[in-house]
Amino acid sequence: EVQLAESGGGLVQPGGALTLSCAASGFAFSQYGMSWLRQAPGKILERIAGIDNGGGTTIYPPSVQGRFTVSRDNDKNRVFLWLNNLKIYDAAVYYCAKNVGPCASSESDLDTRRQGTQVTVSS
Numbered sequence: 001e002v003q004l005a006e007s008g009g010g011l012v013q014p015g016g017a018l019t020l021s022c023a024a025s026g027f028a029f030s031q032y033g034m035s036w037l038r039q040a041p042g043k044i045l046e047r048i049a050g051i052d053n054g055g056g057t058t059i060y061p062p063s064v065q066g067r068f069t070v071s072r073d074n075d076k077n078r079v080f081l082w083l084n085n086l087k088i089y090d091a092a093v094y095y096c097a098k099n100v101g102p103c104a105s106s107e108s109d110l111d112t113r114r115q116g117t118q119v120t121v122s123s
Contacts, residue, residue, distance in 0.1 A: 002026045002112045004096050009117030012086055020081040020117055022096035030054075030074040033099035035108040036081045038092035038119075046092075049081055050104035057104045064090075083119065091121045 008020040020036070036049040049070035050059045058070050069082040079096055093116040099106035 002098055002109075004098070004112055004114050006094060006096055006115070006117040009094060009119045011120045011122065013123050014086060014088060014121055016086050016121075017082070017084045018086070018119060020083065020094055020096075020119075022079045022081075024077045024079065024096075024098070027098060029077040031102060033101060033103050033106045034070075034072060034079045035097045035099055036068075036070060036079075036094060037097060037108060037110075037113070038090075038094045039116075040089075040092040043092075045110075047108060048094075050099065050106070050108075051079065052104040053102040059104045086119075086121045088121050091119055093118050 003025045005023045012018055033052045037045055037047045039045045048064045051070045051072055055072045067085045072079040095113045095116040097108040098112040100109050
């Protein structure tokens with residue numbers, strides 16, 4: 001069974017930074033792309049980062065491009081998301097998910113989402 005556990009969320013002021021971590025197990029981590037998604041109350045689920053299985057290709061939507069960075073450590077079965085210059089509208093529950101294939105652009109398998117980690121941006 002795919003197991004994903006996010007951590008690292010918290011309260012941060014606008015303009016601040018956080019690093020989220022996702023520990024993965026139960027599947028061949030190095031063979032799959034991974035994604036980060038977020039969902040704010042009353043809003044749709046938004047995919048905000050994708051990384052390929054080797055970590056060499058990443059993709060972001062315009063809303064976070066240049067502010068967020070995704071990376072992975074295949075030796076430790078972890079994927080990370082560095083959130084920089086946070087805005088009020090970045091507040092959400094952040095989830096990691098396994099992709100259905102090896103590419104950064106492979107579809108996220110939403111069935112692998114778990115509890116997520118809360119990011120709150122407030123002054």
